[in-house]
Amino acid sequence: MNTLKQKNSNKDTREAILDSAESIIQTYGANGISYQTISDIVQIRKASIHYHFPTKEKLIEELVRRYRLRFLALVDAFIDSPLSAPTKLERYIALFEQTLEDKSGMKVCLCGxxxxxxxxMGSPTVKILRNFYSDNIERLARILEEGREAGSLKFSGDAEALGGLIFSLLEGAMIIARAADGMDQFRSIRKQLLKIIKV
Amino acid sequence: MNTLKQKNSNKDTREAILDSAESIIQTYGANGISYQTISDIVQIRKASIHYHFPTKEKLIEELVRRYRLRFLALVDAFIDSPLSAPTKLERYIALFEQTLEDKSGMKVCLCGxxxxxxxxMGSPTVKILRNFYSDNIERLARILEEGREAGSLKFSGDAEALGGLIFSLLEGAMIIARAADGMDQFRSIRKQLLKIIKV
DNA sequence: GTCTATATAGAGATAGAC
DNA sequence: GTCTATCTCTATATAGAC
Structure with a gap:
């Protein structure tokens, strides 16, 4: 805890920059961030942001990378648990619902x-976005298949296709529900979905 | 055809501006348009665009208004026809699919x-967007209810909720499918959806 | 109705001091 | 690692001639 000690205070600034950029994008869209708006929130000069992220493209890339890892970690925390498949599905949906219920305003999935x-977007960012989508669909397909085998979920056809359907649905529902300006629509969609596939 | 004749040549320019802006937004997002990019496409000077649309906000508002009317007209062209409910639903979905299949690149619903x-977005625009969403959900609910009564569609619960689900799904699927860079994912989702509710 | 010319503001980014 | 200062580019918007 002496010679190996890193100059570590920058970790905080770096994360604070990412946090503020993330929050803005989830609310206003990619165009909502500028070095100035971040500067105002993080209380740091514009030029200092460039020290951490040389270009805006790199900033967004890092943002997407972090978001993907963090979100998948939340999913993977319960996906192999002994919970029932319907419960896992509800937990999964709850992750989206929580984002929409954020206290600083209804937020949308960063990657959506x-x-x-x-x-x-730059091509490295596009790659990560693609991975985010396919990773999520794969997780959903796993839950669905598990439920079908256990007899707790019912559906015909490809689990991967239904996973793609549910993921697209959740991403779309966040956007549409936000326009309706309340959680009711999102909740009624969730209820309808579960009614369809729960046994 | 003389005294009442309008100065009419501007109608074309106006529409051309809207057309180009629409196409750009559906591909790149709201941030993709600038007076310059429109100027390049329409072959008119930046300042001339301001004659037709004094501010960018007004331009986008008009864009959304036009899109909504045009899209609803396409839907209403068959919604009260003697076609079966499943066929109407397929036609409705085809409207989204065609946008995604556009020859000038995969486009996304303007309002999505x-x-x-x-x-x-400005509050007049937000109002029109909200209307676009609720109008579409209402049309879908009508088709669904009609199909349920005719015994050609099967689902339990509220037709309005399922309409919201399907609309959100289609909006989301356009975005997600585009990342997958091909129509396969969208088509498999459509297939899966129809499998679930067709009797 | 379209043009040229310009005002003004904001963006992303860099240089170099501390 | 953060600062001040500045560069360059692009954005929306306006004035006024044609």
Whole structure:
């Protein structure tokens, strides 16, 4: 705890920059962030942000990378647990619901938001976004297949296709429900979905 | 055809501006348009665009208004026809599929795209977006209810809730499928959806 | 209705001092 | 690692000639 000690205070600044950028994008879209707005929130000069993230593209790339890892970790915390498949599915949906219920305003999935503007993102970022989508669909497919085998979920056809359906649905529902300005629509959609596939 | 004749040539320019802006937004997002990019496509000077649309906000508002009317007209062209409910549903889904299949690149629903950035849109625009969503959900609910009564569609619960689910699903699927870079994912989701509710 | 020219503000980014 | 200062580019928007 002496010679190996890192200059560590920058970790905090770096994370604070990512935190503020993430929050803004989830609320206003990719165009909502600027070095200035981040500067105002983090209380650091614009130029200092460039020390941590040389370009805006790199900042967004890092943002997406972090978000993906963090979100998948939340999923993987229960996916191999002894919980029933329907419970796992409800937990999964709850992750989206919580984002939408954020106390600082209804937020949308970062990767759903940026996916809308995919054509204007750098290719490393696009790769991570793609991975985020396929990782989530794969997790959903696993839950679905497990439920079908256990007899707790019922559906016909490909689990992967239904996983893609549910993931698309959740991403879309966040955007649409936010316009309705309340959680009711999202909740009624969730209820309808579970009614369809729960045995 | 003389005294009442309008100065009419501007109609074309106006529409051309809207067309180009629409196409850009559906591909790159709201941030993709600037007076310059529109100027390049329409072959008109930046300042001239301001003659037709004094501010960017007004331009986007008009864009959303036009899109909504046009899209609903396409839906209403068959919604009260003697077609079966499942066929109507397939036709409805085809409207989204066609947008995604556009020859100038995979496009996303204009209102889905702008909904992602709802928090940074002007309030008249937000109102029209909200209407677009609720109008579509209402049309879907009508088709669903009709199919249930005719025995050609099967589902339990509220038709409005299922309509919201399907609409959210389609909006989300356009975004997610585009990242997968091909129509396969969208088609497999459509297939899966129809498998679930077709009798 | 479209043009040229310009005002003004904001963006991302860099240089170099501390 | 953070600062001040500045560069360059692009954005929206306006004034006024044609």
């Amino acid at each position: 938001m940026l996916g809308a503007e995919l054509a204007s | 795209m702008l909904g992602a950035e709802l928090a940074s």
